[in-house]
Amino acid sequence: MKDSKKNDKLDNTRRRFLGVAVGASLAALVVPFWLGLLDLMGYSKKEKGAPVIIAIESLSKEGRKRIVYDGKPAHLFYEGGKPVAMSLECTHLGCIVEWKKDKRKYECPCHGGAFSDSGEVLSDPPRLPLRRLPLSIKGDKLIVGESQDNV
Numbered sequence: 755m756k757d758s759k760k761n762d763k764l765d766n767t768r769r770r771f772l773g774v775a776v777g778a779s780l781a782a783l784v785v786p787f788w789l790g791l792l793d794l795m796g797y798s799k800k801e802k803g804a805p806v807i808i809a810i811e812s813l814s815k816e817g818r819k820r821i822v823y824d825g826k827p828a829h830l831f832y833e834g835g836k837p838v839a840m841s842l843e844c845t846h847l848g849c850i851v852e853w854k855k856d857k858r859k860y861e862c863p864c865h866g867g868a869f870s871d872s873g874e875v876l877s878d879p880p881r882l883p884l885r886r887l888p889l890s891i892k893g894d895k896l897i898v899g900e901s902q903d904n905v
C-alpha cells in the first residue's frame with residue numbers, strides 16, 4: 755500500500771514533468787511561426803497616418819531627411835533621381851534602425867540586423883526590406899502618406 759502511494763506520487767511528478775517538457779517544446783516550435791506571421795502582417799499593414807507635407811527644395815539630392823510619419827521616423831531621399839520615403843522601423847521586431855552615413859547602411863540596435871542604403875536586407879534576422887511609404891508630388895511639395903494615384 756505504501757509502495758503504491760509512492761509510485762502514484764512518482765507517476766504524477768513524471769506526468770507533470772512530461773507535460774511541461776512537451777508544452778515547452780511545442781512553444782519553441784510555434785512561437786517563431788507566429789512571430790514571422792506578425793512580421794509579415796506588420797509589413798503589409800495599410801498606411802493610416804495623416805499625410806506629411808514637405809517642400810521639395812528642403813530635400814537635398816545627396817542627403818537624407820528625417821521625418822515622422824504615423825508616429826514613426828522615416829527617411830526621405832533621392833533614389834535614381836526620384837524622391838522616395840522609407841520607414842525606419844526594422845522589419846524584424848520594429849526597433850528603429852540607425853543610418854550609418856560613413857558605411858552607407860542602416861543598422862538595427864536591437865538584434866544586429868542591417869539594411870542597405872535603399873533598405874534591402876544585408877544581414878539577419880530581418881527577412882524583409884525596410885518599408886517604402888506612399889509618396890506623391892504636388893507642385894513643389896512632397897506628400898508622404900499619399901500615393902501618386904490619389905493625386
Ligand code: FES
Nearest residue numbers: 844846862865867
Ligand atoms: S528589431 Fe531589428 S534586428 Fe530585431
